[in-house]
Amino acid sequence: MSGPGLPELTALAAIVSHRSFRKAADDLGLSPSTLSHMMRALERDMGVRLLNRTTRSVAPTEAGARLVARLQPLLRDIDAALAEVDNFRSLPAGTLRINSSEIAARMLLKSTVPAFLARYPQVSLDLVTEGRLVDIVAEGFDAGIRLGEAVPQDMVAVRFGGATRFIAVASPTYLATRKIPRVPDDLRNHTCIRFRLPSGKPYRWEFEKHGQEISIDVPGVLTLDHMELMAEAAVAGLGVAYISDKSAQSYIEQGALVSLLEDWCPAIPGLFLYYPGHRLVPPALRAFIDVLKETN
Template structure:
């Protein structure tokens, strides 16, 4: 009785089609090219159909081979992931974990999850890169990213942490000593605002919402910055009204250096998320970091 091709043969076929080379596929599988060639001839004989076109210089799938591999690839990935998950039970987190983050999120992590993680998993090197632009974490070699929920790509697995946050309008008492306090977002047009430049070069529009009414304003202002902590410092210096995360303004407000305005127009938003590609196996180091992130809140 013929039981059909096995997992090893089908994996080898998929590797050959992927590399378009017996030699490269053999290197990937840890086999000799001659062994791989004999394996494919046996597979074609058992299935009764030619799967590969061979020449002395190249190899390419036949139509039958192309269709077979296209159906096999998601199944082989699932099987490989299932086997790797079992293998993870005996693998301790180790190596380097690379995370791309906004600077605000990185500051939060350094106060909460990072110290716990480094104490608990000293065999993991944590590499956190902060930048304003939203990058392709897969294409640029990161294991995970951290951004506000609205910036997380839809095809990613996202894990919320850190609670809700708000973007609020703030200015110093000295600034308001000679100016009226805005009551509605439209009043900002009569003020000097500290504008924020996005990594794309475009100015950020200030967004407000109250009772379902949403307003986005291109605010006026003589000063534009690309760093929110600098915006907070500029606001403390009386240079205008800034629209920034409440995580940055809390200490300034508590000591009276800044005053928040338009509070009823600044509702909370979901906040920060760690995200990673769902089609990849979660590395032990990343799984461990996620667990610490959930634990530390």
């Protein structure tokens, strides 16, 4: 019996992982027929069946499953070693996938993204914005961007953009016929533009002053799930909104919105880029982090 080589063992692990010859072949850059031939040769050389095949599916035999279970840590170590060496010689290339809130994406598009793409033209940046907080590892992202309080504790986090605040705002038109709120409880007598969390629950507005924390389930007939839409609704005079200072800044400068309860809206840690800490940082992500630090 001749000993199997690394390409054959890597191919076996890929087939078992994908449960598909076609997907494994795509992953390895081979044709399905070549991959099938490699597996037949591997089984012949080892003298044991490793895969059960049908016209529709493929699954490991008990022997195949045990072999792959022992191989996977070794293959990961080999990949890590090769990637570490490759990092010394290769420029960032390929696709960098980042999951972000829309507010953060807007910030990045002002300076970070243009500078990054100009410096690393061989990298394609896939910036996905959505309200829900996703598992970046399970959904195939290299990194995520969220407020510090939303970053999972098992991630490496890189802060950028400075502190941020959530503030209550309303239009001069709305306030013209109403008493300006002086303390958070005054909001109970106002029409508020409520915010729906990705879970579907309404967000309770949170205020703090001199260590006193207040959380209010504000009244309102309009509920939205998008910070920019809340700002626009407030500009239209539909009520008081509680939004990030970055979303409100341009409207406040234009006089379209007025900031309320200023002393009840302290700064909080701002945005963080985060990524798994249990693996090597891909060159494209490391390059993006460097540009992020330079431009924020």
